[in-house]
Amino acid sequence: MKNKTIAAWLAFLGGPLGLHRFYLKGLGDTLGWLLPIPTALGVWGLERVQLYGLDDTLSWILVPLLGFNIAGCALCAIVFGLMTPEKWNARYNPSAAPEAAAGRTHWGTIGAVALALLVGTGVLMASLVYSFQRYFEYQIAEAQKISQ
Incomplete structure (x- = not known):
């Protein structure tokens, strides 16, 4: 029997690891085996930010993958x-009764x-803000180079 509550907590806490x-x-x-790949790339992006600072172009791509x-x-x-x-x-307990305890909400x-x-929305917004801010700052810097 696949328990809905356990699946929800595993998706929330251990989802990025599948x-x-x-x-x-x-x-x-x-897909469960592929989920850790963007997680690891995102963690590598965070490490690049710590090593090279916020101006690291590769981290603009990697950090949002984690988010x-x-x-x-x-x-x-x-x-x-x-x-x-x-x-x-x-879907997950086809041999059980439709009202089996494993599918109940508590x-x-x-x-x-x-x-x-709460956490998913915050992480999504932070990822979007980080990537867009870095992209627009890069565009402004390139435009300044062209205008000079």
């Missing part, structure tokens, strides 16, 4: 938490959804 996909689909899930990955996994947690018990059990599920909404 833990929720392994829980729901098993270790043979290709978008975290935000996407938070969205998965929200979708899992808001799924009806009938739909959850039909306070633990609501906590995962609320935190995923």
Whole structure:
């Protein structure tokens, strides 16, 4: 039986490592194995920012990968938490009754959804702001070079 609350928490806390996909689909899930790649690239981007400062062009691409990955996994947690018990059990527990306990929502599920909404939105907005700010600052610097 695949529990909806456990899946929501795994998507929120361990989603960038693919833990929720392994829980729901098993270790043979290709996307679960691919999720750590943008996570690792984003962490490398954060390290580049610490080493080379905010002017590192490669970090403009790498850091948002981490943010978008975290935000996407938070969205998965929200979708899992808001799924009806009938739909959850039909998809992940097909041999169980539509109202089986594994698909029910309780306070633990609501906590995962609320935190995923809070953190996922914050990380998504921070990633967008960082990448757009760096891009526009780069454009202004290039325009100044051309005008001189």
